[in-house]
Amino acid sequence: MNLPKSASVVIVGGGISGCAIAWNLANRGVKDIVVLEKDTLANGSTGRCGAGIRMQWGAEKNCRLAQFSVNFFENANDILAYERDIEFEQSGYLIIAANEAEAQQFRKNVALQNSLGIPSVFLSPEEATAIVPYINATQFVAATFCQKDGHLNPFHTTDAFAIAAERLGVRIFKHTEVTGIEVKNNRIESVDTTGGRIATHIVVNAAGGWSKAIGKMAGVDVPVYVQRHQILVTEPLEPILGPMVMGFSYNIYIQQVPHGSIIMGRSDHTEPRDFRTTSGWKFIEEMTKTCGTLLPYLRTAKILRQWAGHYCMTEDAQPIYGPVPEVEGMYLACGFSGHGFMLAPATAELISEMILGEPLTIDVSDLDIGRFKRRELVREQSVV
Amino acid sequence: MMYETDLVVIGGGPAGLMAANTAAGAGASVLLLERDRHLGGQLIKQTHKFFGSEKQHASERGIDIAALLGDELKSLEDRVTVWTHATAVGLYDDGVITVDYDGTYRKVRPKRIVAATGASEKFLSFPNNDLPGIYGAGAVQTMMNVYGLRPGKRVLMIGAGNIGLIVSYQLLQAGVSVAAVVEGLPQIGGYAVHASKIRRAGVPILTSHTIVRADGKESVESAVIAEIGSDWKVVRGSEQTIPCDVICISVGLTPLTELLWQAGCEMRYIPALGGYVPARSDRLETTVPGIYVAGDAAGIEEASAAMVEGHLAGLEAALSLGCGGDGCEEERADCLKQLSSLRSGPTAEKIRAGLSCAHGCQTPKRRDEHA
Amino acid sequence: MLEKTGIATREQIEKLLPSPGRRAEGPYAVMECFQKIPCNPCSTSCAFHAILPMDDINDIPSVTPDKCTGCGACAAVCPGLAIFIIDESKGGGTGTVTLPYEFRPLPGIGETVKAVNRAGEVVGDAVVTRVLPGKKTKTPLVTIEVPLSLVHEVRFIRCEAHQEEDPSVADTLREIPAPPQTADIGEQDDEVVICRCEGVTLREIRDLIREGYTTVDEIKRISRAGMGPCQARTCGPLIAAEIARMTGEPLGSVAPSAHRAPVKPLPIEFFLGGDTE
Amino acid sequence: MENRRITDHPILDFSEGEVIPFTFDGKPMEGRSGDTIASALHANGVKVLGYHFKTKRPRGFYCAIGNCSSCLMVVNGQSNVRTCTEPLLPGMKVETQIDRGVPDDV
Secondary structure, eight states: OOOOSBOSEEEEOOSHHHHHHHHHHHHTTOOSEEEEOSSSTTOSHHHHSOOEEOOOOSSHHHHHHHHHHHHHHHTHHHHTTOSSOOOOBOOOEEEEESSHHHHHHHHHHHHHHHHTTOOEEEEOHHHHHHHSTTSOGGGOSEEEEETTOEEOOHHHHHHHHHHHHHHTTOEEETTOOEEEEEEETTEEEEEEETTEEEEOSOEEEOOGGGHHHHHHHTTOOOOOEEEEEEEEEEOOOSSOOOSEEEETTTTEEEEEOTTSOEEEEEOOTTSOSSOOOOOOHHHHHHHHHHHHHHOGGGGGSEEEEEEEEEEEEOTTSOOEEEEETTEEEEEEEEOOTTOHHHHHHHHHHHHHHHHHTOOOSSOOGGGSTHHHHHTOOOOOOOOO | OEEEEEEEEEOOSHHHHHHHHHHHHTTOOEEEEOSSSSTTGGGGGOOSBOOBOGGGTTTSBHHHHHHHHHHHHHHTTTTEEEESSEEEEEEOTTSOEEEEETTEEEEEEEEEEEEOOOEEEOOOOOTTTTSTTEEEHHHHHIIIIISOBOOOSEEEEEOOSHHHHHHHHHHHHTTOEEEEEEOSSSSOOSOHHHHHHHHTTTOOEETTEEEEEEEOSSSOOEEEEEEBOTTSOBOTTOOEEEEOSEEEEOOOEEEOOHHHHHHTOOEEEEGGGTEEEEOBOTTOBBSSTTEEEOGGGGSOOOHHHHHHHHHHHHHHHHHHTTOOOTTHHHHHHHHHHHHHHHTOSGGGHHHHHHHHHHTOOOOOOOOOOOO | OHHHHSOOOHHHHHHHOOOHHHHHHSOEEEEOOOSOOSBOHHHHHOTTOOBOOOSSTTOOOOBOTTTOOOOOHHHHHOTTOOEEEEEOOSOTTEEEEEEEOOOSSOOOTTOEEEEEETTSOEEEEEEEEEEEOOTTTSOOEEEEEEEGGGTTTEEEEEOHHHHHHOOOHHHHHHHSOOOSSOOOGGGOGGGOEEETTTTEEHHHHHHHHHHTOOSHHHHHHHHOTTOSTTTTTTHHHHHHHHHHHHHOOOGGGSOOOOOOSOSSOEEGGGGGGOOOO | OOOOBOOOOSSOOOOOOOEEEEEETTEEEEEETTOBHHHHHHHTTOOOOEEOTTTOOEEOOOSSSSOSSTTEEEETTEEEEETTTSBOOTTEEEEOBOSOOOOTTO
16 A cells, blocks of 8 residues: 555554544545554554543543543444444542542542532542452542543554544555654645655644654654653453552552453653663562552462553643644644543544634643643643 | 672573583672473483583483583582572563562572573464363473373374474383374474384374364364375375374474563574574674573574583673683683584584574673663 | 485495495494484494594494494494494394384393384394393393394384284374365364464454454454463464465564563562562 | 373383372362372373363363463462462362452452
């Protein structure tokens, strides 16, 4: 398959965001969309992430974005006519508060969430054990729970978007790396790739950790940095965990996927800002310590593998959405800071609306690239 | 607790034992990790006499060579620590090795590493290839020669390389009948003398044949084999059913290199050496400075070559640490001479070709010692 | 043909034999070693220097019949069990064959055993005249008396105990008719298990390759093949081979999936003993 | 039942080890010292160690060195024990595994 000479939109990055945006645009009738992926689909952060989705956020915007995505995922197998299964399991998120201060914040969060129609509840440790019977209730002072939260199979979900997009005429080129972007008179003219040149006036930069490099090709400084993030997975077990268990102070998220494996991850803010995806032994030690304390009954579950991916971070740990003032035609969908997977349906909707000049379903104008220069950072405490 | 030492040798088979002996003999402090409960690796399953020359203990049986090398190690015990039932489970980019030492978590940070991790067996695709009663040749050897168990009554052997032929012979020695040895190639891959040994004991060797399927309700009851043409397709009508309760798969080995991949060594796909092997210098140092490789992990060869490679890798690792004294140059030269003589014959033609691809790397610049 | 069947031809054997004069004089070694392999214990073990020293370890052994006493030292050490001591000098129409025999039970002196040729076929009876148990080498040398016409044929023996439990396998092969089913993996690929851990069949793998998933990683992500407890040790190479076969790519360009720690499954509690530095 | 233990071998000496009693799916069986769980079962003629949780196909001893997942069984209530490398201990309760298993105290 040869690259077309031109395209209406070139999407850089074959992760969940790129594939979802491609499908969304095509679904709105846009023709001649090209997706460029330097490796294989979901090979970057998407395929390495925990693939959870929660509506329990502390900032209204994040709640709304997640809410949109949950609604989409609930029907995604049908909407995308996917023959396999995206494995959206709404087994809920149980988020634990390690101390009173955190519990106070959670009370506010639940009030906000409920006001938006998100069915979360505030729980005592005892009430939490009714949901996750084997959790060590001495380790937290309160918890919140939302049954509608859950997790998906990130490979199948990306696959579903990609297949649906291709069905609508989108052309996805794997193993095709972007090597340059031609800008004339502050306007994008073409994209150079290892497979040739494509003339286009619109480039969506959904390149995850590589979005900074893609931006630079067009002379745009995308204020993101990359940090390694590690996860481990156990052998498959019969269903024993129920909801995703998450703790911000505890620095853990842990879930059992429908197949039976238990996946858990944590963050390490001392990680150097680089592209390493090698594994580290300290991670396993820290991770197993937390898991052993919080969910001691899992101590005999056997770890099969640890792996690493990137968080594409911004200063305020919020995504960058939308056009770039200095270069006409470049749209950013990056800097998700670990939440790109769960936000993808909303991301796709919003970026499509921006490209087509339609009113935004959710106002994300404050998540533009300009906020960093303006020093109008968005605050969200509820992150791992 | 971080265990610090000059050299960690991963694997206590022929290559690893030689590496540990040599490095310790040269004055390095060595930690030897062996996954099994006994030292010797595959040697302890080798009841046949080895080829080679006296220097590689030719005409001794593998199991006796294991004991011999183990004894030598004991004589160096003030410099060698041996952990058996110890699996190196991770080799990280900061040079740390995590170890499952008899169920206990240990961390080791050596100055040098010799990876002598050996090989794993290749598997084969055919219908019902997962039926109980289908084993790898290594498993059959383990059952017979370690646990003293007959794998079954009647075995169909797939593969007429040296291992397939030797294991067939070992089966006969254990009182198990071998229905046939089936080989896809038009000629026997292993040494003719091994083939003759089982042939005169009544085992047919069917070249240009393949297994078509296995059958049985809960375990193997029979297999269908058939002739294959030069196009590798089954010759219709040549199928025959072989009653058997065991199918032994011996279709080759592939270097066990997971730890080297983890460590970030440059790996090259070299079919003649069994699959992916680390690129290395002629001193057996990989592209990650301080990590050496020897034996089957460096490419599938005979145990005799593995022993010499282990010797060389152990020596090079020790020398790079400033150990060793007079005579090391001669020792190195002698190892290289032994290797080239073992690899000089027509049966080693493939190995020579393979090695020329694997050895294309310069001795890397050593990074600073771990602070 | 030796390389196809494991059986040396008559011509190959005849070339090994000493002159008729030497054969009539006494025992001599016959080295049925026809392939250049790196091996030299026969030549280093000969106290009489009857086997030429090997400049190249791959040399084929060369016996000087006049120096060979037929002592059998080489036969006991030969890793290939390829050396036989033949004695045609006894008269009376019989000769002896001394052969390595690493089986149990060892026959007793005077016992009648079946004489077996290079193809595993019984060619007559033989009487055991000597048994060297080979305490050190663990390769017993058994000498049998056979008609002179068979000294270059008989290379193995079968004792009573063996005969009962091991019917001629070659015969069995001939007796069994071909099965009714046609054998072709192409039609039975749902019975071929590629990933034993996750239970993924060849059919599933082939379907995915046809859909355009042409890397080991993509197939793993969609099918889970290789995600199980063995971490693709068994199935990884099979999947790569199937991709190479179906796409025509060389196997070397089908990238394997990444290897990660731990190399074997370890319980969470295992790591709880470690302390971070 | 066929005797799978080798007693007379031309090269190796197999001494009769100490008897180790255990049960397999409730049936009393005997292994020998030096046995792994799987080797003891094999000596007792047991070929099927479990059934794959997804395909339900029978699984047996395969690699014998802890590389594959063919020999996973439930031992003393603990699932997913690699029986080919796990030493046999007196009184072990060994059971056929038919599912993914659960941690021992669930």
